Amino acid sequence: MITDSRQFPTNAELQCDLCIVGAGAAGITVALQYLHSKLRVIMVESGSARLEAEQQALNRGEVVNRVHPPAHLYRQRRLGGSTAIWGGRCVPLQDQDFRKRPYVPLSGWPFDRSALQPFYERAQSLLEVGEFNYLASTVLSGELVEGLRDSDVLTETVERFSPPTNFWRRYRTELARSESVIVIKRATCLRLSGDRVVREVECAGSGDVRFKVRARFVVLAVGGLEIVRVLGHSRYGNHSRMLGRTYMCHIEAELGQLRLSPADRGVQFGFERTNEGIYCRRRFTLRAEKQDALGILNAAIRLSHANVVDPSHRHAVLSAVYLTKRVLIPQYARKFAVVEHEAMRCFRNDVQLWLGHVRNVMSDTPRLASFALHWILRRHLTYRRIPSVAVPNAAGVYSLDFNGEQAPNPESRVLLAHETDRHGVPKLRIDWRASELDWLTLSSMLRELRRALETSGCGTIEYDAERLDHDAHASVVPMGGHHIGTARMSETPSLGVVNANGRVHHVENLYVAGSATFPTSGQANPMLTIVAMALRLAEHLAIRLDHRFV
Ligand SMILES: Cc1cc2nc3c(=O)[nH]c(=O)nc-3n(C[C@H](O)[C@H](O)[C@H](O)COP(=O)(O)OP(=O)(O)OC[C@H]3O[C@@H](n4cnc5c(N)ncnc54)[C@H](O)[C@@H]3O)c2cc1C
Secondary structure, three states, X not given: OEEEHXXXXXXXXXXXXXXXXXXXXXXXXXXXXXXXXXXOEEEEOOOOOOOOHHHHHHHOEEEOOOOOOOOOOOOOOOOOHHHHOOOOEEOOOOHHHHOOOOOOOOOOOOOOHHHOHHHHHHHHHHOOOOOOOOEHHHHOOOXXXXXXXXXXXXXXXXEEEOOOOOHHHHHHHHHHHOOOEEEEEOOEEEEEEEOOOEEEEEEEOOOOOEEEEEEEEEEEOOOOOHHHHHHHHHOOOOOOOOOOOOOEOOEEEEEXXXXXXXXXXXXXOOOEEOOOOOEEEEOEEEOHHHHHHHOOOOEEEEEEOOOOOOXXXXXXXXXXXXHHHHHHOHHHHHHHHHHHHHHHHHOOOHHHHHHHHHHHHHHOHHHHHHHHHHHXXXXXXXXXXXXXXXXXXXXXXXEEEEEEOOOOOOOOEEEEEEEEOOOOOEEEEEEOOOOHHHHHHHHHHHHHHXXXXXXXXXXEEEOOHHHHHHHHHHHOXXXXXXXXXXXXXXXXXXXXXXXXXXXXXXXXXXXXXXXXXXXXXXXXXXXXXXHHHHHHHHHHXXXXXXXXXX
């Protein structure tokens, strides 16, 4: 059933077995497991089906380091949460991501990857990404770079793309039909009250409406930033002073370029489809033992079309992509800023840069028209969308898209600010920081990739060797929308916020779902693991609720 807080009288008191706070991917995944149960489950969600300015304003906060996006961008206060805008890239964590690595402080999960395997397989289906098979050789044909053979630089794994599934649109009918699950929209959890047992979830509805939910168990699925607000304001979860610390986003960077030799060497860099029609993308990774030997983090590099910012690529489509994104999508202004700075070295001023792009667009309008048609068909008129633009380069030159793990750094923090929102709840203050291990991973990966390409005679990676570590430092930015580690899992209460089941240490009935609980980020984008972990949590809670899944 779906209802609206507007329908409640103020000071209403609701009772249930399980209260889930937040209807994003994590919260909806937990709720879906109880659709046909005899339990009463209440899911309170701050937003409604459409993004409403009043609710989205609750996401505003302070940002200390300007390379981090503003707090209200890259997350959505609405039913479905960030699945309304996510990119769909799915990758599982790897074995090494769960291990304690001596050179990565605070690394090691309380369980190994095999514990997640069955849940990963079920998460695939919820995310509509086909079979659980990420091996390039079994799902695709051809090679990332023809002839590249190396024992350390690997090309064996792929990323799979969800349509991308919007959890609200995809699952709202099932939720609406359920007699066990009640979704209350426009209902914001302000704080939890109780002691070792949470007794009440205090909520604000539309206008002045206030109501309470009393539940046997509470799951907070409010996203990796908001969790600090709800727990911090309720004075839960900070026994170890780790709440909000080790905030990780994944590292993103564009540095160096690949030059194939010869220029027409075979390369598979775009979006390919499996037999089931799932879009996939290939990537370079480094063997786990080599990461250990170099003392670096896990990372992946994808080949990308020539740098769109610099009009010297002379490509009408790439210039059109740049102009469209730069003008229409505010998030890209931040992302492009670092690369534009580099490109501007070759141009006297902004006008020259923009004129270069306009000239490219005008020079090849037939190609642009054919691309536009193809794009509309495969991106906008179909459920399973092509994830992005991938334009081959006749000169055999590709830019490199780096996505890396970020080391858990206690100084990288999310805190409560002095200023409060309209409900009197403190806003967030985000102090994201990168550390040396983050950018040394980038420079080491580039060196390894260059060595592997040169020894196989496939080409090279061009970068300024003398300035590489410096350039790597300057180019790392946090990946928008990935909010990890702020309520980390730990075996012992002194090192984290929640235990291996996601239960807040020292509290009997309070759980956290989502990437806030990940002790380390791994390289993989978080969604697949968020959903797998939410399925695992639902199974654990079923035992405590004495519920059997049918
Ligand atoms: C632009 C973008 C692209 C992305 N691309 C990818 C990708 O390709 N692959 C990938 O793996 N990940 C990607 N991500 C990240 C991924 O989307 C998120 O990690 C994931 O959606 C988080 O899910 P969640 O349920 O934990 O949190 P959210 O989606 O943030 O859901 C939390 C929900 O809780 C609600 N809420 C918050 N506070 C309260 C409160 N106090 N009371 C009641 N309700 C509350 C919110 O309104 C929201 O609906 C992307 C993110 C963005 C923004």
